[in-house]
Structure formats: C-alpha cells, structure tokens
Amino acid sequence: MPSTNKINAQRLLETIHTTALWGAKGRWGEGPTETGVCRLALSDEDKSVRDWFISETKSLGCSVKVDEIGNIFAIYPGKNEGIPTGTGSHLDTQPTGGRYDGILGVLGGLEVLRTFKENNYVPNYPVALIDWCNEEGARFPRSMMASAVWAETLPLQEAYEMKSITETEVKTVKEELIRIGYLGETPASYRLNPLAAHFELHIEQGPILEDSKKKIGIVQGGQAFTWYKVVLGGKASHTGTTPLSARSDALLAASKMIVRGNEIAHEHEGLVSVGIIEASPAVVNVVPSEVMFTVDARHHTDEGLKSIIEHVIKDFTAIAAEGNGTAKSKPINISIEHDFTSPAIHFSRDCVAAVEAAAHEVVGKEDTIEIVSGAGHDSCNTSFRCPTSMIFVPSKDGISHNPVEFTNPEEIADGVQVLLNTIVNYDLSRKN
Amino acid sequence: MPSTNKINAQRLLETIHTTALWGAKGRWGEGPTETGVCRLALSDEDKSVRDWFISETKSLGCSVKVDEIGNIFAIYPGKNEGIPTGTGSHLDTQPTGGRYDGILGVLGGLEVLRTFKENNYVPNYPVALIDWCNEEGARFPRSMMASAVWAETLPLQEAYEMKSITETEVKTVKEELIRIGYLGETPASYRLNPLAAHFELHIEQGPILEDSKKKIGIVQGGQAFTWYKVVLGGKASHTGTTPLSARSDALLAASKMIVRGNEIAHEHEGLVSVGIIEASPAVVNVVPSEVMFTVDARHHTDEGLKSIIEHVIKDFTAIAAEGNGTAKSKPINISIEHDFTSPAIHFSRDCVAAVEAAAHEVVGKEDTIEIVSGAGHDSCNTSFRCPTSMIFVPSKDGISHNPVEFTNPEEIADGVQVLLNTIVNYDLSRKN
Numbered sequence: 001m002p003s004t005n006k007i008n009a010q011r012l013l014e015t016i017h018t019t020a021l022w023g024a025k026g027r028w029g030e031g032p033t034e035t036g037v038c039r040l041a042l043s044d045e046d047k048s049v050r051d052w053f054i055s056e057t058k059s060l061g062c063s064v065k066v067d068e069i070g071n072i073f074a075i076y077p078g079k080n081e082g083i084p085t086g087t088g089s090h091l092d093t094q095p096t097g098g099r100y101d102g103i104l105g106v107l108g109g110l111e112v113l114r115t116f117k118e119n120n121y122v123p124n125y126p127v128a129l130i131d132w133c134n135e136e137g138a139r140f141p142r143s144m145m146a147s148a149v150w151a152e153t154l155p156l157q158e159a160y161e162m163k164s165i166t167e168t169e170v171k172t173v174k175e176e177l178i179r180i181g182y183l184g185e186t187p188a189s190y191r192l193n194p195l196a197a198h199f200e201l202h203i204e205q206g207p208i209l210e211d212s213k214k215k216i217g218i219v220q221g222g223q224a225f226t227w228y229k230v231v232l233g234g235k236a237s238h239t240g241t242t243p244l245s246a247r248s249d250a251l252l253a254a255s256k257m258i259v260r261g262n263e264i265a266h267e268h269e270g271l272v273s274v275g276i277i278e279a280s281p282a283v284v285n286v287v288p289s290e291v292m293f294t295v296d297a298r299h300h301t302d303e304g305l306k307s308i309i310e311h312v313i314k315d316f317t318a319i320a321a322e323g324n325g326t327a328k329s330k331p332i333n334i335s336i337e338h339d340f341t342s343p344a345i346h347f348s349r350d351c352v353a354a355v356e357a358a359a360h361e362v363v364g365k366e367d368t369i370e371i372v373s374g375a376g377h378d379s380c381n382t383s384f385r386c387p388t389s390m391i392f393v394p395s396k397d398g399i400s401h402n403p404v405e406f407t408n409p410e411e412i413a414d415g416v417q418v419l420l421n422t423i424v425n426y427d428l429s430r431k432n
Numbered sequence: 433m434p435s436t437n438k439i440n441a442q443r444l445l446e447t448i449h450t451t452a453l454w455g456a457k458g459r460w461g462e463g464p465t466e467t468g469v470c471r472l473a474l475s476d477e478d479k480s481v482r483d484w485f486i487s488e489t490k491s492l493g494c495s496v497k498v499d500e501i502g503n504i505f506a507i508y509p510g511k512n513e514g515i516p517t518g519t520g521s522h523l524d525t526q527p528t529g530g531r532y533d534g535i536l537g538v539l540g541g542l543e544v545l546r547t548f549k550e551n552n553y554v555p556n557y558p559v560a561l562i563d564w565c566n567e568e569g570a571r572f573p574r575s576m577m578a579s580a581v582w583a584e585t586l587p588l589q590e591a592y593e594m595k596s597i598t599e600t601e602v603k604t605v606k607e608e609l610i611r612i613g614y615l616g617e618t619p620a621s622y623r624l625n626p627l628a629a630h631f632e633l634h635i636e637q638g639p640i641l642e643d644s645k646k647k648i649g650i651v652q653g654g655q656a657f658t659w660y661k662v663v664l665g666g667k668a669s670h671t672g673t674t675p676l677s678a679r680s681d682a683l684l685a686a687s688k689m690i691v692r693g694n695e696i697a698h699e700h701e702g703l704v705s706v707g708i709i710e711a712s713p714a715v716v717n718v719v720p721s722e723v724m725f726t727v728d729a730r731h732h733t734d735e736g737l738k739s740i741i742e743h744v745i746k747d748f749t750a751i752a753a754e755g756n757g758t759a760k761s762k763p764i765n766i767s768i769e770h771d772f773t774s775p776a777i778h779f780s781r782d783c784v785a786a787v788e789a790a791a792h793e794v795v796g797k798e799d800t801i802e803i804v805s806g807a808g809h810d811s812c813n814t815s816f817r818c819p820t821s822m823i824f825v826p827s828k829d830g831i832s833h834n835p836v837e838f839t840n841p842e843e844i845a846d847g848v849q850v851l852l853n854t855i856v857n858y859d860l861s862r863k864n
Binding site for chain 1: 447492557636637638639640642643655657659667668669670671672673674675676678681683684686687688690691697698703705706707708711714715716717718719720726728730805806807808831833834
C-alpha cells in the first residue's frame with residue numbers, strides 16, 4: 001500500500017519556501033530562499049502562517065480544532081471514527097531561526113495529507129496534523145510550552161500568565177492568544193482531546209547523521225538533561241598590586257571548573273556545556289570578584305546524568321575550596337543551584353518499530369541509524385501520554401537555530417516519505 | 433632639622449574626612465567617616481574640592497597656577513627662587529572609590545605645608561604641591577591623563593578631545609575644564625613649568641606591606657605591564673545535539689587559556705590576569721561561538737614581561753589550534769590584539785635614597801620594605817621628566833578602588849611624616 005502514496009517533494013519545498021516569507025529574516029545568500037525565519041510564537045507572523053495552515057488543511061477536507069492554549073489540530077478523516085493518529089511539530093521559530101526546525105514536521109505532515117488526498121487514500125483512522133504552540137520558548141520563555149499543557153505537565157493558567165521577554169511592552173500568552181484569535185475552545189488536555197500516537201519528523205540539529213553519512217535517524221528517545229547555575233564569590237583586587245598568592249580570583253576558579261566539566265563529560269560519555277558566563281566587575285585591571293555561569297549536563301540515561309552531576313558538584317566544590325591553587329589563597333565561595341531536570345525519554349517500542357520499518361522501506365537499512373535526541377521536542381511531552389516516536393533528517397554542519405540551517409531537498413523528501421509510510425503502516429496496524 | 437617639623441595627624445584626618453563629603457558615596461559602616469568617595473574628574477564635586485584646595489594653599493602663602501589641562505600647582509615659597517621641588521597626587525576618584533587613593537598624597541602634601549607654616553619653616557627652594565587632573569581615567573578613559581600631558585607623552589589636543597564615558601550626555605575634557613573654570617593659562621609642559629623632583633605619598637593598593645607587617649614601602653619604581661585583547665571564534669552549536677568531538681567551543685578554549693595564563697605567571701614570577709570576559713550568544717543550551725577576554729600581564733622588568741607575553745601568545749595559539757582536545761574537533765580562530773605596553777619604571781636613585789633616609793628616621797629601618805608599584809601613578813609620568821620617587825603606606829586587606837579602602841591613622845601619620853622629612857632632606861641637599 002505505501003508504494004502508491006508518493007510524496008511530491010517539489011510541492012513541499014515550494015510550501016516551505018513560500019511560508020518562510022512570514023517572518024523571513026537573516027539573509028545568508030543571494031537566492032530567494034536564502035534567508036532564515038524569525039516567527040516568534042503568537043506574533044503577527046505566527047498568526048499569518050496559522051491562518052494559512054487552517055485554510056490549507058480545511059481545503060484537504062480536514063476538520064480543524066484549536067485548543068485553549070493555541071494548539072491547532074487539523075483532523076484528516078479516516079474510514080472509521082476513533083482517536084486520531086497524530087503527527088506534528090511547530091511553526092514558531094527562534095529569533096535567529098532557520099526554515100526547517102519544527103516547520104518541516106508540520107509542513108511535511110501537510111504533504112502527507114496532500115498525498116493522501118491526491119491519491120484518494122483514506123486511512124483506517126483519522127490522522128491529526130498538529131501545530132504545537134510555542135515550542136521554541138523564545139518569546140515566552142518555556143520551550144515545548146503548549147504540548148506540555150496538552151500533556152498536563154504544565155498548568156494552563158501558568159502558561160497563560162507567562163510573559164514575553166523579547167519586547168519592551170510585556171504581553172502575556174493569554175493576551176496574545178486572544179489578540180491573534182487563537183484562544184480556542186477545545187480542552188488543552190490529552191485526556192479530553194487524545195491522540196492514539198504521535199510521530200514527529202524533525203531536523204537532527206546536530207552533526208551525527210551527516211558525519212555518519214546516514215539519511216534517516218530512527219529516534220529512540222531523548223537524553224536526560226539538567227541545568228544548573230553556579231555562582232562564585234571571590235575578592236575584587238587590583239591586577240597590578242595583588243600577588244597571585246593573595247588573590248581570590250573567581251574567574252580563574254570558573255575557568256578551572258569549565259575545563260574540569262568538559263573532562264567529566266568525556267569520562268562519563270555524556271555532555272557538559274557552559275553557555276553563559278558573566279564576570280564582574282569587568283574591569284581590565286581588576287581581578288573578578290563574582291562569576292556566574294550555567295551548566296547544561298546531558299546523558300542518554302538518568303543514571304548517567306546523576307553520575308555526571310555528582311562528579312561535577314564534587315569537583316567544582318573542591319576547586320573552589322583550594323582557592324587559586326597556592327598555599328595562601330583563600331577559598332572561593334560557591335553556590336551550585338539546580339534549575340531543572342528533564343528525565344530521559346524512552347519512545348514507544350511500537351512507534352520506533354513503525355519508523356524503522358518505514359525508513360528501511362524508503363532509504364534501506366544501511367542508510368539509517370539509531371539515534372537519541374539531544375534537543376527537547378514536543379514529542380517528549382506527547383511521549384508521556386501516548387505512544388510516540390520521531391524521525392530525524394540530517395542538518396548541514398549540524399547547525400540549527402541559525403538562518404543558515406539547511407537540509408537538502410533529497411533528504412527532506414526521504415524524511416517526509418518515511419513519515420508518510422510510518423503513519424500508513426501504523427494506521428494499518430491499529431486494532432482500534 | 434626635620435625633628436622640629438612634626439606633622440599634626442589629627443588635623444590631617446579631619447581634612448581628609450571633611451573633604452570626603454564632596455562626593456561621599458558607598459556607605460559601609462555606621463560612623464560618619466564610613467563611606468567611600470565618588471569624585472569623578474572635572475565633575476561638580478571635583479570643582480568643589482579644587483576650589484577649596486586653592487583657597488587653603490593660598491591661605492598658607494602659596495601662589496597658585498592652573499595649567500592648560502587643569503593641573504593645579506600650589507607653590508610654597510622658599511628662601512631662594514628656583515624650580516620647585518614637587519609633591520602631589522590626585523583628588524579625583526573612581527566611581528566606587530575610597531577616601532585615600534590619590535587624596536592622601538595631595539592632603540598629606542597640604543599637611544606638610546601647614547606644618548612648615550606653623551613652624552615658620554622656610555625651605556631653601558619652593559615646594560610645589562600638585563593636584564594632578566584625571567589620574568583615575570574613570571570618567572575620561574585615560575588614567576594619569578594630565579600628568580602625561582605635562583610630561584608631553586600625551587598631546588594636549590588629544591586630552592582635550594577625550595569624551596566622558598560615565599554619563600549619557602557625552603562631554604569632552606575641554607568642555608568640562610571650561611565649565612568648572614579650570615582651563616588654566618600655565619603651559620601644561622615639563623619644559624615650560626618644570627619640577628626639580630616629584631615625591632608622591634600613596635596607599636599601596638595591595639597586601640604586601642600588611643602581610644609583611646611593614647609601615648613604609650620605599651618604592652623603587654613601577655612594574656612593566658601590558659594589555660591585550662583576545663578574541664576567539666568557534667562555532668555556536670546546540671548543547672544537546674552536538675557531540676563533544678564535533679564542537680568548536682570558544683568558552684572551553686578561553687577557560688584553558690585563563691588557567692594556562694595563571695600557570696605562566698607563576699612560572700615567570702610575574703602577573704597574568706583576566707578581568708573581562710564576554711561570551712556569546714550567551715544562551716544556556718548553545719555552545720559559545722565567540723569569546724572576548726582581556727589579558728593584563730605584569731613583571732618588574734621589561735625583559736620578564738616580554739618573556740611572559742611570548743609564552744602567553746605561544747600557548748594560547750597552541751590551545752586554539754588543538755580545538756577542544758579531541759582528534760576531530762576543529763581549531764578555534766584566535767586573534768591576540770595588543771592594546772598598549774607601559775615599560776618598567778625605575779625611580780631616581782637620589783629620590784629613592786631620600787625616601788629611604790626619611791623612612792628610617794621616622795619608623796626605623798626594620799619597619800620599611802623595598803617595593804615595586806603594581807599600579808600606575810602620576811609619578812610614573814613625572815619620572816620621565818624629573819627625579820621621582822614614591823612612599824607607600826599599607827592598605828587594609830590590600831583593598832582599593834572600593835568604598836572600604838582603609839589605612840589606619842597611625843599609618844597615615846607615619847607616611848605623611850616620611851613625606852615631610854623626604855621633602856626637607858631633599859630640599860636641603862639641593863645645590864640649586
């Protein structure tokens with residue numbers, strides 16, 4: 001059966017590039033499609049692409065529901081009534097976003113439905129194509145916000161009250177949902193608006209597929225990760241008048257910790273990264289007295305992550321205690337504050353198997369690789385509430401959240417065909 | 433002769449604390465004198481203390497000259513005409529300054545003149561008490577500005593055009609000199625307005641005297657120092673999706689350099705300090721692509737400083753080239769930009785001997801220590817043009833450029849008495 005449903009790669013690319021005009025930003029080449037996209041959640045540009053999305057899916061025969069937190073469910077009818085098989089991702093972007101992150105999952109899903117339509121293919125059960133609201137968390141600072149509300153891991157009211165951080169005139173999520181007309185009536189709830197499964201096509205946002213020369217990543221789940229904030233307190237002193245032995249140099253201590261954190265990551269085969277560092281008083285000839293830096297640690301198992309963090313805390317504390325490594329130097333005060341932890345995600349065996357089978361059909365087993373998602377995705381939230389899995393396609397140079405983010409047309413076509421075959425195979429296997 | 437000229441420590445302290453009201457800021461205790469001072473160069477507060485300084489020195493019989501860059505020369509008459517023996521420092525402060533840095537040198541000099549006056553002591557030659565303008569470089573970003581103009585190492589016009597950086601409405605030095613009435617007519621020139629010598633009493637701004645339990649530092653000269661700016665270019669990548677081996681982590685490389693810089697400083701018995709670091713894009717889950725940090729390197733010899741810098745450049749370049757220490761990681765781009773170098777300063781043997789003799793008279797040899805200044809001072813500029821030396825008194829906990837900056841009354845009294853004896857001894861030794 002799947003062989004009769006061939007997606008139209010050209011049509012899909014045209015849709016990707018046309019809709020990228022809603023928020024086109026960050027030109028990186030001469031060509032008409034060589035810009036990124038800045039389409040912040042619930043902005044005017046987001047409203048435009050949403051309006052278009054509803055119009056397009058309705059023209060394919062979908063019924064469209066908008067839920068209380070702005071998620072859009074476009075439901076393509078099946079032969080039988082029943083809970084829909086879901087597929088989706090997000091149409092919002094980072095301020096310096098590209099034209100594939102999230103977008104490919106939604107527009108790839110649209111191409112699946114268009115292919116069904118033109119082939120007069122009717123699945124056994126309805127297929128819901130979903131635009132999850134505010135996945136990026138760039139404007140309203142909570143990533144995967146609305147899929148978390150749907151999964152009931154984030155209270156609706158808390159999401160409503162979230163405040164924008166990208167503009168001087170602060171707005172709440174609820175105000176902006178109302179303003180753009182997307183505060184819907186469907187309950188934002190996996191119980192009251194359930195999905196039978198959720199499949200998400202996404203760019204890898206990393207270099208593993210490209211480096212291993214594979215076309216499709218069969219995503220097994222998501223890494224466990226945790227964020228900490230480390231604050232060091234030393235003593236500001238004059239760089240010319242203060243001997244090394246008399247210093248409490250918070251930046252030197254921080255530097256030792258950053259180097260050690262990287263070593264720990266290697267030892268545990270995980271990841272430890274420092275993305276933000278701030279030192280004060282920030283004067284050329286003053287030894288920094290205070291340094292704040294963030295720690296982002298990841299491992300594909302919860303146990304591995306726990307070991308990494310214990311190791312980090314032990315070694316950072318020891319570095320602070322030894323001061324600047326001289327007999328006389330004073331200890332640095334250290335506070336290591338936990339921000340949050342996201343446990344490891346294990347996708348549904350059935351759903352992973354459905355992706356695997358489809359990927360083998362489309363590109364052959366040798367061009368696939370099992371992979372663990374390093375980034376968070378809406379599928380992490382859906383995985384708590386329904387069988388879920390994901391399909392990755394390569395990211396050129398592993399780059400994402402950047403206007404030059406790129407996946408080539410053949411890779412996109414392969415990914416969308418795998419998504420179609422996955423949905424069809426899964427639909428055919430459903431007992432109810 | 434010096435024994436009859438005993439300074440009045442109580443009078444001096446009262447003057448220090450009274451004048452500290454012009455710009456009092458940064459309360460750190462309950463007592464009336466427990467604040468710092470914020471008296472930026474050419475501000476209203478600076479004008480107030482200058483006006484008072486001129487009035488006070490005139491009341492002692494001084495003739496007062498203001499030069500073209502705002503330096504004030506209050507000349508106490510001697511038995512003979514001739515080029516004055518100079519003493520001075522600065523009355524401006526850092527935004528978060530204390531009440532001793534610079535101020536002690538000017539008001540200590542004032543106490544010397546007051547002591548002369550009340551003892552009817554007349555030196556052989558005139559003594560010039562100088563308030564050097566804008567030593568701190570906090571408001572107009574060039575430290576030791578006006579003594580450099582006097583020394584003709586900084587063109588007058590360049591100093592005039594310097595712009596303020598501490599206020600939104602930018603002003604030039606010349607505009608502010610005119611506004612507060614301190615654009616004088618005396619040439620700002622060591623040739624046209626010469627000094628026979630320059631002695632400067634200053635707080636150490638470091639912990640060496642305190643740690644060695646000495647009362648007076650006999651300053652031999654100033655460290656050589658140099659400033660560099662290092663800019664690293666890596667690749668921004670997602671902390672969750674980018675394996676360690678695929679990263680070009682600019683912050684990790686910077687951290688290794690900062691640690692290595694400190695090791696190099698130990699190896700060469702010099703100083704290497706990083707006061708400013710900035711990393712971007714500064715997002716918790718993005719590996720930093722660009723890092724800028726400053727390097728401040730110091731050694732008491734020019735040759736030592738050269739060795740340190742060569743070592744720093746070699747090792748930093750090697751760290752950048754090795755990427756993140758994995759076989760696969762890409763090199764980090766590095767640019768190491770020289771800002772400026774201040775060569776080692778060697779004070780006049782005669783002047784150092786004069787300070788040494790006076791210090792031995794006042795506190796005894798065992799309570800003195802030979803020291804090299806870690807910070808820049810107006811005396812560094814005068815040393816290029818006339819015999820110069822300095823006297824240091826202890827800084828509590830080595831702290832300076834901070835409201836809690838403190839030197840106790842006995843230490844202050846000792847320092848000012850050493851200054852007086854130095855000036856008297858030097859004056860008596862002058863042949864013309």
